[in-house]
Amino acid sequence: MDTNAEILVDKRTIDEIISKNEGKPGKLLTAMEEIQEANEYKFLDPQSMDYLSSRTKVPLSQIYSVATFYSFFNLKPQGKHTIIVCRGTACHTKGSKVLLDDLDALPGCKEAFEAGETCFTTEDRQITVKTVACFGQCALAPVVAVDGIIYSNVTSEKIMKLLQNLREDKKDENIKLC
Ligand code: FES
Structure with missing residues (x-):
């Protein structure tokens, strides 16, 4: 990984993910899955989680409890x-x-x-x-x-x-x- 830019999901992508899941059941879980999928290294990077929290008003602690509860979420960059x-x-x-x-x-x-x-x-x-x-x-x-x-x-x-x-x-x- 050479630069931070490579590990982050851009804010516009996160905005789009949030908008299209708005009002749907399980929207937080789905948004997190899609953000992880959009990350080149298939993990939930801290900056994206901060941004998700600020946009959705879901406390960061709650986002991390979800991320650590489900084994399919990765908190570290994954290999190919x-x-x-x-x-x-x-x-x-x-x-x-x-x-x-x-x-x-x-x-x-x-x-x-x-x-x-x-x-x-x-x-x-x-x-x-x-x-x-x-x-x-x-x-x-x-x-x-x-x-x-x-x-x-x-x-x-x-x-x-x-x-x-x-x-x-x-x-x-x-x-x-x-
Ligand atoms: S212990 Fe059940 S599949 Fe390995």
Whole structure:
């Protein structure tokens, strides 16, 4: 990320989002989703949240409680690709910690999770690694999602192949298991 301008959603876009959702149920949630989507790095940047608060008169504290309650909101810049490793009981039993450890191949990833983070993004902003409590696909454990596609019964070999594909920016349908 080179400049602040790149990480912000411009005010006109936020104004448009607010106007088109005016009067609709769940307008705050929808506006936040759309603002996050409009951000190049798919996160809710502080300046945009300040502006949203001032325009809607919704206290900033309330906006942040919503942002932290729903896991699909990001408060940090996200990478181009996302790997989500399930850390629920079923996946843990089937070795999801090993899969997370395999992602040590990304410099700084291991340290971030050891420090208690639940989200790590590479410096080049190509890959974000996250954990989730359960995908609801426990019978297929261990489960990993890559760019929104769920992969089941993932092994170390498979996760390394998925990682390699992301680095090479290609998809390998042969390892898509469900
Ligand atoms: S614990 Fe991983 S999908 Fe449920």
